[in-house]
Amino acid sequence: MSELPKNLSRITLGGGCFWCTEAVFERVKGVHKVESGYCNGHVQQPTYEQICGGNTGHVEVVRLDFDAAQVSLTELLEVFFAIHDPTTLNRQGADVGTQYRSGIYTHNSEQESVAREVLAEAQVVHQGRVVTELLPERNYWPAETYHQHYYARNPEQGYCAFVVAAKVDKFLATFARLVRPA
Numbered sequence: 001m002s003e004l005p006k007n008l009s010r011i012t013l014g015g016g017c018f019w020c021t022e023a024v025f026e027r028v029k030g031v032h033k034v035e036s037g038y039c040n041g042h043v044q045q046p047t048y049e050q051i052c053g054g055n056t057g058h059v060e061v062v063r064l065d066f067d068a069a070q071v072s073l074t075e076l077l078e079v080f081f082a083i084h085d086p087t088t089l090n091r092q093g094a095d096v097g098t099q100y101r102s103g104i105y106t107h108n109s110e111q112e113s114v115a116r117e118v119l120a121e122a123q124v125v126h127q128g129r130v131v132t133e134l135l136p137e138r139n140y141w142p143a144e145t146y147h148q149h150y151y152a153r154n155p156e157q158g159y160c161a162f163v164v165a166a167k168v169d170k171f172l173a174t175f176a177r178l179v180r181p182a
Helices: 018-025 048-053 073-083 109-125 158-174
Strands: 009-015 031-039 059-066 102-106 133-136
Touching: 009 018, 009 031, 009 073, 018 031, 018 059, 018 073, 018 158, 059 073, 059 102, 073 109, 073 158, 102 109, 109 133
Parallel strands: 102 133
Antiparallel strands: 009 059, 009 102, 031 059
16 A cells, blocks of 8 residues: 655545546546545455455545645545435446445544535535445555546547546536646
């Protein structure tokens, strides 16, 4: 596991397919690294195929290393709730299974506190229907190399062109103040 520079914080988020969330968070100012991976399951070093089988307990996630002086955890969580549906259990669009569940996986008690506040606000907005889990991150493993920066490398691929691009466009339109300068 990589050592985190002292000026950065780390949060791990599950919002459905990691290709979608990765593509959005790679565009957020203050986010220094986005890594697709798997967490909170019971298998060591799971493969994508194992994850897709739904028996490992893992969730597809993105692990974000960010500079809180440039983007706050609250802002990152606001983006997170805007780019996926936190009211569908174990599902995002056509992606179905426990590996696609909505989750915030914290690295310390301060993050948990902030996440609880934002989660409570999301519950109000979504009339109490939010199913996002809030847990400490555990048993994290990076996804295979071919999953990293997938949208950037495959923008014309069908899923990317229709599903991922729509989430990126929504982020760009809704959160212009948080878009990383080109």
